[in-house]
Amino acid sequence: MALKTLSAKAAAALDKELMSSGAFSIDQLMELAGLSVSQVVYRVHPLHKGKRVLVAVGPGNNGGDGLVAARHLRHYGYHPTVYYPKRPKNDLYQRLTKQLEDLEVPFVDDFPTALKSADHVIDAIFGFSFSGEVREPFPAVIQAMAETKVPVTAIDAPSSWDIEAGPPASGVGSNFHPAVLVSLTAPKPLVRHFRGHHFIGGRFVAPAIAKKYDFDVPPYEGLDQVVEVGPEGLRL
Numbered sequence: 284m285a286l287k288t289l290s291a292k293a294a295a296a297l298d299k300e301l302m303s304s305g306a307f308s309i310d311q312l313m314e315l316a317g318l319s320v321s322q323v324v325y326r327v328h329p330l331h332k333g334k335r336v337l338v339a340v341g342p343g344n345n346g347g348d349g350l351v352a353a354r355h356l357r358h359y360g361y362h363p364t365v366y367y368p369k370r371p372k373n374d375l376y377q378r379l380t381k382q383l384e385d386l387e388v389p390f391v392d393d394f395p396t397a398l399k400s401a402d403h404v405i406d407a408i409f410g411f412s413f414s415g416e417v418r419e420p421f422p423a424v425i426q427a428m429a430e431t432k433v434p435v436t437a438i439d440a441p442s443s444w445d446i447e448a449g450p451p452a453s454g455v456g457s458n459f460h461p462a463v464l465v466s467l468t469a470p471k472p473l474v475r476h477f478r479g480h481h482f483i484g485g486r487f488v489a490p491a492i493a494k495k496y497d498f499d500v501p502p503y504e505g506l507d508q509v510v511e512v513g514p515e516g517l518r519l
């Protein structure tokens with residue numbers, strides 16, 4: 284059975300609803316989203332495969348998920364490094380940054396150089412609000428992630444992919460195929476073009492909300508914050 288997907292518009296509306304009538308705060312949702320990403324990395328890239336995780340962080344909430352994941356990974360025993368070139372003055376992102384600084388997580392300015400000594404990469408640049416052509420300074424970062432042999436885990440969307448249509452036909456991102464994707468709450472239509480390991484995370488949706496937005500809450504087990512749903516077709 285094919286997984287039901289959420290369009291970019293529906294995902295944004297769901298986000299808004301969770302934070303209004305759903306009574307969640309953005310901090311809560313981001314914490315659970317980032318926690319689920321950290322659990323995926325622990326599964327696909329356990330500590331013995333190498334502790335150096337490079338996190339590419341973008342200017343919105345997708346980036347915030349990456350900052351949260353970096354914090355959890357530090358507590359699990361990894362050595363995360365964060366590339367965060369565009370930092371909005373938003374209080375939430377500043378607090379997430381301070382929490383990482385207190386854990387002595389390094390922030391770097393040169394992504395391609397940092398990539399040379401990374402064992403795993405988290406793509407937290409853009410999520411469901413991405414559109415159009417990738418603007419500076421991110422084209423070189425996406426190009427580096429596309430070319431590296433280091434495995435990449437993308438949060439919610441491979442950055443630069445159109446949320447509905449998938450990878451761009453040419454130019455930046457056309458050759459970017461991350462090894463792992465963590466869809467938050469529900470996959471976006473771009474997942475039809477994704478062939479790697481696919482997980483769903485974001486274990487915070489009430490059944491009535493899932494019904495209203497017409498997607499399936501995957502069968503989370505025990506303490507897990509994630510469910511693997513691919514690559515063998517779409518198992519749900």
Ligand SMILES: NC(=O)C1=CN([C@@H]2O[C@H](COP(=O)(O)OP(=O)(O)OC[C@H]3O[C@@H](n4cnc5c(N)ncnc54)[C@H](OP(=O)(O)O)[C@@H]3O)[C@@H](O)[C@H]2O)[C@@H](O)CC1
Pocket residue numbers: 294297298301312313316341342343344345346347348408409410411412413414415416417418419421438439440467468485
């Ligand atoms: N409900 C859920 O499941 C939850 C979802 N969560 C997460 O939130 C994510 C969505 O976050 P979001 O809405 O903040 O936007 P996001 O995708 O990070 O990007 C926006 C930024 O990118 C920029 N930008 C856009 N296009 C660009 C371009 N071509 N080139 C360059 N820049 C470009 C844009 O800049 P602007 O256009 O405003 O100048 C803006 O700064 C979602 O995918 C999930 O990861 C969790 O945190 C909580 C629970």
Ligand SMILES: [K+]
Pocket residue numbers: 345406407408409410437438439440441442
């Ligand atoms: K991403």
